[in-house]
Amino acid sequence: MAKQEKALAKIGETGYAIIDAPEAHEVMIGAFDQLGVSDFQLGRIKIPAGGGMAWEVESLEGTEVHQDLDVLILAVKGNQKSWWSTSMEEGGGGTPPSCSSKDGVFGFGVNTLDADPDAAPTKNRCSECPWNQFGSAGAGKACKDHSLLFFFREGGRIPSLLVVPATSQKALQGFVLKLIDAGKRFEGCITKLSLKKAQSQSGITYSTLDLSWVRDLDEDAKAKMVEVSNDFRSRISDFDAFAANDDAN
Numbered sequence: 001m002a003k004q005e006k007a008l009a010k011i012g013e014t015g016y017a018i019i020d021a022p023e024a025h026e027v028m029i030g031a032f033d034q035l036g037v038s039d040f041q042l043g044r045i046k047i048p049a050g051g052g053m054a055w056e057v058e059s060l061e062g063t064e065v066h067q068d069l070d071v072l073i074l075a076v077k078g079n080q081k082s083w084w085s086t087s088m089e090e091g092g093g094g095t096p097p098s099c100s101s102k103d104g105v106f107g108f109g110v111n112t113l114d115a116d117p118d119a120a121p122t123k124n125r126c127s128e129c130p131w132n133q134f135g136s137a138g139a140g141k142a143c144k145d146h147s148l149l150f151f152f153r154e155g156g157r158i159p160s161l162l163v164v165p166a167t168s169q170k171a172l173q174g175f176v177l178k179l180i181d182a183g184k185r186f187e188g189c190i191t192k193l194s195l196k197k198a199q200s201q202s203g204i205t206y207s208t209l210d211l212s213w214v215r216d217l218d219e220d221a222k223a224k225m226v227e228v229s230n231d232f233r234s235r236i237s238d239f240d241a242f243a244a245n246d247d248a249n
Contacts, residue, residue, distance in 0.1 A: 008218045014190075015154045016072050018228060019221050024157045025228050029235075031158065037235045042150075043160040045069070047168065051197045051205035057153070069193040070214055071151040072225060073186040074159050075233045076176065079104030082242065083131045083143040085113055096242045099143075101126050107143075139201070140166075147172055148241055150232065151191075159232070163241050167198070168209035175211040182213075187229045188222035190214040 018024045032040060045055050055066045081104060082097035099109030099121075107124045111131060126132050129143065136142040147164040149172065164172050179186055194210040217225065 008216050014217065014221060016152055016190075017155050017157050018072065018152050019217070019224055021157070025224070025231070028157055028159075028228070029231050032232075032235055037239055042158065045160060045162050047162075047165065047195065047207050047209060049206070051207050053195050053197065053207065055193070055195070067194070069153060070190050071153055071160075071193055073191050074150040074152060074225075074229050075148075075236065076150070076172070076186070077102075077148040077236060077239065078173075080146045080148060080241070081107060081126060081132065081143050082146065083107070083109075083111060083129075085110070085115075096240075099124060099129075099131075100240075100242070102238070104145075145169060146241075148236075148239065150236075151193075161241065162193070162209075164209060167206060171209045171211060179213065184213070184216065185222075185226075187225040189216045 014020055018028065043058055045057055048054065048056070053067065055069055057064045057066060057069070079101070081101040083099045084095070085098040086095075097109065099107045099111040101107040105126055107126050107129065109121045109124070110119050111122075111124050111129055112119075126143075130136055131142040134141055145166040147169060149162040149164050150159045151162070152159055175191075176186060179189070190213075192212045192214050194212065195207045196210045197205060198208045199205050216222075
């Protein structure tokens with residue numbers, strides 16, 4: 001019994017404002033409804049390039065560096081795809097994608113290299129798109145798969161966003177499946193976000209996401225987080241991760 005009690009984060013003392021502060025849920029939803037989630041500037045963290053092993057997080061005090069982040073996952077939006085007609089070296093990574101999909105089935109945009117600059121966007125079936133085929137970018141795909149991971153940091157009242165690239169998809173999916181297999185859900189526990197080093201077949205070192213369970217919330221806190229998550233997910237069906245002119249790394 002003592003061990004189980006230590007594994008629970010109690011409501012009112014979790015350290016997460018979205019649970020501990022009575023008004024936090026209402027204030028967050030009010031902000032999204034008034035400002036529009038598609039245009040709302042969520043704070044972001046990125047998986048560092050070159051095999052970096054620390055998170056850089058922006059705060060009121062400036063940039064903070066953390067080896068790990070203990071977070072409350074609010075929502076995961078998978079099956080996202082983005083394709084740029086120009087490479088990152090040519091500026092493609094700093095602009096909205098030429099074509100993108102929010103469900104992994106249909107993309108919307110201009111998915112040809114020789115299109116007129118004023119060409120109107122079209123609806124394109126992802127399974128038939130040549131950029132979504134392996135081999136369209138070396139051994140990989142030119143169209144990038146990613147997921148959107150929304151979460152709360154300790155003390156935060158507005159969620160942050162991590163765009164999870166293709167190289168970390170298995171880690172994210174595997175973690176969620178482990179939680180489900182253990183009878184848990186990601187809204188009901190505290191999760192540690194860490195980084196691992198990996199190396200491609202061509203010898204390039206890069207970083208990947210590593211997730212681990214920390215502890216469960218108590219039943220009241222779980223119920224509150226599920227309510228917050230449901231309210232939030234109902235507002236992000238059209239969320240565009242690249243509307244703010246950010247890249248995905």
